[in-house]
Amino acid sequence: MWQELGINLEAHDNLLHVLEGFYENIYLSQKNRPEGMEYFDKVVSCIHGARIQELFKAKKENRLVLGTFCVFVPEEIVWAANGICVGLCAGAEIGFELAEEVLPRNICPLIKAFFGFKLSKVCPFVEICDFVVGETTCDGKKKAYEIFNEYKETYVMHVPQKKDKSSFDLWKNEVINFKSEIESRTGNKISQDDLLKAIELINKRREALKRLNSLRKADPPPISGLDVLLINQISFYDDPERFTAKVNELCDELEERIKRKEGVCPPGTPRIIVSGCPMAIPNWKLHYLVETSGAIIVGEESCVGTRNIRNLVEPKGSNVEDLLEDIASRYLKIDCAIFTPNAERIENIKSMIDEFSAHGLINYSLKFCDPYTTEVYKVNKTIDKVPTLNIETDYSQEDIEQLRTRIEAFLEILK
Numbered sequence: 001m002w003q004e005l006g007i008n009l010e011a012h013d014n015l016l017h018v019l020e021g022f023y024e025n026i027y028l029s030q031k032n033r034p035e036g037m038e039y040f041d042k043v044v045s046c047i048h049g050a051r052i053q054e055l056f057k058a059k060k061e062n063r064l065v066l067g068t069f070c071v072f073v074p075e076e077i078v079w080a081a082n083g084i085c086v087g088l089c090a091g092a093e094i095g096f097e098l099a100e101e102v103l104p105r106n107i108c109p110l111i112k113a114f115f116g117f118k119l120s121k122v123c124p125f126v127e128i129c130d131f132v133v134g135e136t137t138c139d140g141k142k143k144a145y146e147i148f149n150e151y152k153e154t155y156v157m158h159v160p161q162k163k164d165k166s167s168f169d170l171w172k173n174e175v176i177n178f179k180s181e182i183e184s185r186t187g188n189k190i191s192q193d194d195l196l197k198a199i200e201l202i203n204k205r206r207e208a209l210k211r212l213n214s215l216r217k218a219d220p221p222p223i224s225g226l227d228v229l230l231i232n233q234i235s236f237y238d239d240p241e242r243f244t245a246k247v248n249e250l251c252d253e254l255e256e257r258i259k260r261k262e263g264v265c266p267p268g269t270p271r272i273i274v275s276g277c278p279m280a281i282p283n284w285k286l287h288y289l290v291e292t293s294g295a296i297i298v299g300e301e302s303c304v305g306t307r308n309i310r311n312l313v314e315p316k317g318s319n320v321e322d323l324l325e326d327i328a329s330r331y332l333k334i335d336c337a338i339f340t341p342n343a344e345r346i347e348n349i350k351s352m353i354d355e356f357s358a359h360g361l362i363n364y365s366l367k368f369c370d371p372y373t374t375e376v377y378k379v380n381k382t383i384d385k386v387p388t389l390n391i392e393t394d395y396s397q398e399d400i401e402q403l404r405t406r407i408e409a410f411l412e413i414l415k
Contacts, residue, residue, distance in 0.1 A: 044281075052124045108366055
């Protein structure tokens with residue numbers, strides 16, 4: 001299988017060895033973790049094993065495997081055509097020297113990472129995909145996809161920058177075109193029943209994650225922010241039906257922990273909302289620093305968090321075209337920083353602070369991510385209920401002690 005995928009086995013083995021130690025230090029060292037986390041630990045322990053074998057088998061059965069880099073790609077359409085959708089964003093400095101041969105050095109680390117994983121041939125998820133789908137959610141990605149297409153076939157969806165009627169019409173047309181593309185590649189004509197089943201499948205996954213998120217409102221929270229971050233990251237590539245069942249099993253356990261007032265930290269521990277850029281696996285740096293400095297993260301206003309699960313598709317349509325409009329409507333509600341104006345994102349942050357009884361807000365930005373670093377100004381100007389801290393970083397470990405010092409000082413203010 002590895003040979004057929006063209007994986008660089010030596011580099012791949014080195015990557016997994018580093019990841020194993022990293023995971024053990026960050027995750028397995030946590031105290032009083034829920035038993036239900038065993039499944040998610042197992043998923044990570046064979047991150048390039050069991051799921052890749054499932055995808056490999058699916059390809060042998062002529063099922064389409066599609067890779068995505070953003071929550072704007074309407075995955076319901078892929079599943080409706082009996083395809084499989086997996087997330088490909090990477091959160092580690094792998095192959096950066098190779099990526100910098102084709103990309104500027106001062107480009108977003110998320111872009112540089114998915115290039116690095118591809119060029120160093122260490123990611124079987126990238127290699128197993130029939131093609132990948134990009135989107136115009138930032139200028140860096142938009143231009144990078146032109147180059148990435150030379151290494152892996154890349155289809156790009158145009159996401160509008162405003163939310164008026166003409167923008168919705170443009171986006172709806174992109175969704176319709178995407179459906180035609182998927183039908184052409186799979187040879188499967190998508191029916192109304194196919195779409196309804198796929199909408200239900202992905203809605204159930206979002207509902208399970210919403211349920212998990214709501215349980216963090218308890219004081220003390222029954223689960224760490226680190227563990228919820230991991231679960232959200234896994235949601236992008238695990239089998240959705242199995243994943244949903246495991247999240248609901250975990251939630252059953254967490255509800256019992258709440259009844260017993262059993263938490264992962266003492267009551268009254270400073271509660272933090274993290275807002276901003278997505279955190280792709282294995283980017284666990286900020287959560288680790290916050291939760292080993294005496295606080296607990298109770299919410300992520302992020303694409304790997306509430307931005308991805310806040311809204312469900314509401315299937316009101318009575319035919320395929322109307323259902324596609326329902327899908328387009330749901331995705332255009334995403335409050336990504338690319339939109340102008342973007343008042344709903346700030347309102348959503350305010351709501352999260354209230355809902356989760358947060359004591360502080362951390363604005364998290366990846367270096368060179370202009371939409372989120374720029375939007376921090378309006379967030380800080382509007383959020384006056386709690387203190388805020390701005391963190392701008394990358395995937396390296398070089399700034400860990402500097403960040404820890406700043407986070408500890410911030411927590412002293414909260415206390």
